[in-house]
Amino acid sequence: MKKELTPFWETKKLSELSHEEWEALCDGCGLCCLHRLQDEEDDDAPILTTRVVCRNYDLQNCQCANYAQRHTIVPECTPLTPKRTGEFHWLPQTCAYRLIHARLPLPSWHPLISGTQASVVPHGIIPLDPVLETEDIDLEEYLL
Numbered sequence: 001m002k003k004e005l006t007p008f009w010e011t012k013k014l015s016e017l018s019h020e021e022w023e024a025l026c027d028g029c030g031l032c033c034l035h036r037l038q039d040e041e042d043d044d045a046p047i048l049t050t051r052v053v054c055r056n057y058d059l060q061n062c063q064c065a066n067y068a069q070r071h072t073i074v075p076e077c078t079p080l081t082p083k084r085t086g087e088f089h090w091l092p093q094t095c096a097y098r099l100i101h102a103r104l105p106l107p108s109w110h111p112l113i114s115g116t117q118a119s120v121v122p123h124g125i126i127p128l129d130p131v132l133e134t135e136d137i138d139l140e141e142y143l144l
């Protein structure tokens with residue numbers, strides 16, 4: 001009799017994931033690529049999300065236009081690493097890294113469960129009508 005293996009995201013902590021497992025956890029929703037605003041002088045101030053998306057985002061294909069070089073092209077792009085899990089509160093509540101860090105299950109629409117990237121679309125940035133970042137854009141005009 002074949003024994004069903006428990007999926008890695010149910011058994012491992014974020015710090016125990018391989019590079020491939022870490023990358024597979026990202027559902028590609030793009031919500032972390034939206035610009036956020038917070039009062040610079042108050043770390044406890046609420047983090048406000050806008051519908052302005054990173055200038056390196058490819059709205060046509062709904063993904064980072066150059067994922068491998070993203071930190072070079074956009075120096076302010078925040079690296080998501082296992083060592084920074086304590087800072088993940090700014091990520092959307094549906095983000096797999098946030099969910100696994102909090103020991104919560106992945107949603108049924110996550111590609112690792114649904115088997116298709118298409119199930120993410122209603123939960124990603126497209127329904128938010130995202131606007132591509134430009135040099136002179138006023139983020140405050142695009143608060144969600």
Ligand code: SF4
Pocket residue numbers: 025026027028029030031032033080091092094095096097
């Ligand atoms: S919010 Fe989380 S799951 Fe969505 S694209 Fe960003 S890292 Fe991936």
